[in-house]
Amino acid sequence: MKFLGEIRNPDINLLLNLITIAFSGDKLLYLSTTKLGIFPNHKKPHTLWMGMGGLNLSELIHRQDYLENLMADNGFQMDTHKYIPHLTIGRIQKNIHKSALNKLLKYVEMNDFDMNIHFEIKEICLMKSNMDSKGVSYETLAAYQLSI
Numbered sequence: 001m002k003f004l005g006e007i008r009n010p011d012i013n014l015l016l017n018l019i020t021i022a023f024s025g026d027k028l029l030y031l032s033t034t035k036l037g038i039f040p041n042h043k044k045p046h047t048l049w050m051g052m053g054g055l056n057l058s059e060l061i062h063r064q065d066y067l068e069n070l071m072a073d074n075g076f077q078m079d080t081h082k083y084i085p086h087l088t089i090g091r092i093q094k095n096i097h098k099s100a101l102n103k104l105l106k107y108v109e110m111n112d113f114d115m116n117i118h119f120e121i122k123e124i125c126l127m128k129s130n131m132d133s134k135g136v137s138y139e140t141l142a143a144y145q146l147s148i
Helices: 009-023 057-073 098-110
Strands: 029-040 045-053 086-091 118-121 123-132 135-145
Touching: 009 057, 009 123, 009 135, 029 057, 029 086, 029 098, 045 057, 045 098
Parallel strands: none
Antiparallel strands: 029 045, 029 118, 045 086, 123 135
16 A cells, blocks of 8 residues: 555554554455556556456545555655555566567556456555565565454
């Protein structure tokens, strides 16, 4: 929902509290995937992603906006970009072979249809990304369980 950059350990508890406030009382969120896309654009592709839609999409967007405002009220930088609900599929390496990149971009362009994979969101997680020579790994720092 939001990239935070470097955060201090004491902020982890604050962030979990803000997530709890923003999503308090929420039931499971039912979503589905839509189209494939590229961030930021096809000329400088960095990330392959899949859009989100579904029954509770407007609720997710509302809660994300509420969380964004709570975080700004507590000293975190406000995100100036419009929130685009998505699932990151992978990062596109800078040293990718041109023909492989062209095939990927053509596939994304040609498959302009909704993937329509349905799923439910059961928890909101605060994640940490760790970069090393092998790539990126992710670690869950805290999680808020949505009601069943």
